[in-house]
Amino acid sequence: MQFTINSLDTNSKARTGTIKTAHGEIPTPIFMPVGTVGSVKGINPRELEQDINAKIILGNTYHLYLRPGLEVIEAAGGLHKFISWDRPILTDSGGYQVFSLAENRKLKPEGAHFRSHIDGSKHFFSPENVMDIQRVIGADIIMAFDECPPGTATYDYAKKSLDLTENWLDRCIKRFDETEPLYNYEQTLFPIVQGCVYPDLRRRAAEFVATKNRDGYAIGGLSVGEPAEVMYQMVEVVNDILPIEKPRYLMGVGTPDNILEAIDRGVDMFDCVMPTRNGRNGMLFTSEGIINIRNKRWSNDFSPIDPQGASFVDQRFTKAYLRHLFISKEMLGPQLASIHNLGFYLWLVGEARRRIEDGTFKGWKDQLVKKLVVRL
């Protein structure tokens, strides 16, 4: 994997760049739709390519390992072939499930013992087997196996957790470097910076991963319950240390204004379930602000879903019709909302790239952030 910086903003830490992978190029800053189980929920891959123009999507090691299982994925020739997606894929390691499925797992130095959320069966994830699993899945970018502590973690816990994550990272790197890809194209491993909301732990974590000389680095353990301002501070602390010539990936973030503020602070990659999950639940991110399409106020609003919208659904369908679909529980409603929201997110990062390159990013960002509050 190669990363080249195309331009640096003079008024902020923002930059544009290009990531080259075996499955194509990714312009940065970029937003990556989440397709946990090998499907961006509700979205046809053709829509993802043509209407949304997603450059890369995510899969999840934990979910794909449980279902359909590695045998099926390997027999299919890897995840790209299995899900018919020829552009880049990034897989998360399952570290986030250590957090979100906390009641079903036990953490030990050697790894995490899990119970499947599907059938309760017992499983074990270690840094080593998570690397092996991600080799089988075959994503272009794979993530280190980490612990993602909650935003409310105490300093003591955060420190112990970071010790564990750093130990696991070394084991991930060792295993990754001594194994080969299964499908004749390059894979790369991104370490993850942890450290909760504690600047000294974040500094230590960033310095630790920076010595590993990988193709890119991730910032994890944010947007997990801490205030947005704290998240921005942590991003600043970490990005001051991470090598400037490597891409930075802020995991699981976030709202459109979170993304803009992080781009401002030098982040290049984002993923989040928000556009799809919240979209399925009726929340629309539009150029006019954030709205709940289920609200009665839209019942007779025959204006386009988003008059300034980038995706074809924005001009073609009205707010009143989309509301009707949601109220009627028609599956088309969540599908259209997901296409719209992902279209908006991809438009957002595309516009950010354009603004960074022509030097108007800062002013544009400040104005848009003000607009991106929930309309009352």
Add this chain to the structure above:
RNA sequence: GGGGAGAUACCAAAGUGGCCAACUGGGGCAGACUGUAAAUCUGCUGGCGUACGCCUUCGUAGGUUCGAAUCCUGCUCUCCCCA
């Protein structure tokens, strides 16, 4: 014409003397959601008040009772069966 059953909030439907402003479901209204155990979950849904609370409700008009959605009588309406 004769016999029977029933009328409860937006709809459906429990309740058959005090624990009832009234179970439950639907509908309606609003909220939550950040590396997806989510096309999920939560709250409200007679009026006024942040709230203790107060006021008006169970077809309708009366009555019995300390107390009625619940018991009695008249009336109105609906449904079913027979002719």
